[in-house]
Amino acid sequence: MLSGNAPVAFVRAFGAGSGLKLENGDGARIAEFGLKASAKFTRAAIEICGDGTATAAAGSGAAAASAPAAGAPTGGAGQPFRDCETCPEMVPLPAGGFMMGSSAKEVKQLKYVQAALPRHEVTIGYPFAIGRFEVTVEEFDAFTKETGVPVGGKCGIRTMESGPQAFKYSGTLVPGGDKSPAAPYVIVIADGSYAQPGLAVTARQPAGCVSRNEIKQYLAWLSLKSGRHYRLPSEAEWEYAYRAGTDTINFWGDDFRKTCDYANFADRKSGYQAAPAASCAEKIHPGWTAEVGSYKPNPWGLYDMAGNAQEAVEDCLHESYEGAPTDGSPWTKKDCVVFVARGGDYELTQFSMRASERLLFGYVPEASDGMWTAEEGSDERFNALGFRVAVSLDDTSWDKDAR
DSSP states (O other), X not given: OEEEEOOTTEESSOOTTOEEEEEOTXXXXXXXXXXXXXXXXXXXXXXXXXXXXXXXOOOOSOOOOOOBXXXXXXXXXXXXXXXXXXXXXXEEEOOEEEXXXXXXXXXXXXXXXXXXXXXXXXXXXXXXXXXXXXXXXXXXHHHHHHHOOOOOEEEEEEOOOSSTTTTOOOSOBOTTTTOSTTTTTEEEEEEEBTTBOSSOOOTTSBOOSOOHHHHHHHHHHHHHHHSSOEEOOOHHHHHHHHHTTBOSSBXXXXXXXXXXXXXXXXXXXXXXXXXXXXXXXXXXXXXXXXXXXXXXXXXXXXXXXXXXXXXXXXXXXXXXXXXXXXXXXXXXXXXOOEEEEESOOTXXXXXXXXXXXXXXEEOOGGGOOSSOOGGGTTTOOBTTEEOOOEEESSTTSXXXXXX
């Protein structure tokens, strides 16, 4: 069991000086250690929890096989396609239903899943396609070169914690960008972008340091080129795609020891402070984000749904699923400045790789570090946050009026 005192309503990294204890499902202590990072940089996607203490348990039983969900689609994913040479590769998904949110097993084992409750049935009655991979640097670069749209600006940089690049970065610091409570783990530069995300990046890594407004511009460009309405997936569509017909904690099953085969996260050899909580060590060690497709896909052939980069979705943040849509549409609200992100990233624990894990990104006034304002909610950037795209395939979807 992984436990530590968490700030009220939010937890990403435990507070400075917090103690962590790692136990197996039988209560036997495996490790006990302290963490140095602060939880106050909420610009990064932050795990949402209830009041009090955050706890997580890996369990000690035998590995559970990935099981089909009740009401899941009987058909599999379709043949991948591209709408243009530089467009993302898309995977058509069938209409169907699934149970969204944390299962009773997660509630029992992990304790801090209030934001993913109540579990509820969602019916997606229309076919849609979703990106086979996260949008890459190369794909986003095609957009900027063709349109000449200026991109980039202030961006939060999650630095590495070990190796020759530990706590190093490129870019120009904003005033106070290395003085926040999250420094030196997260610093803020003035000139971050998909091409300059503070750390070395290749053409095939996810495009990070892109703001929500820049994502929307990219989607408008894709829509114009393709004649389709490209968009972000809704949170429900994203989880439906992640689960791919399964109903287990992770799409590969309930065994966290297999996480290293499917996700880029803070594994035992990663060098990140969350590493001692991991149940395995990855075969590759990319340092931060990996090139897309470096790990095994889910049953529908989608890569990096767990880990690598956090992924923006269309929805605004709501602190539970009470009143959430059940038809696959996004849950939005007026003047939204805090949005949902999904999938976890390379420096988070194995528990953040789950199907139901919810993260946030945006301006949180009660946790502001002075780097951003409410007016910049859609202009914030973080190098660990990327996105994948979606497109509806008929005229019955929630976005039919925009097509």
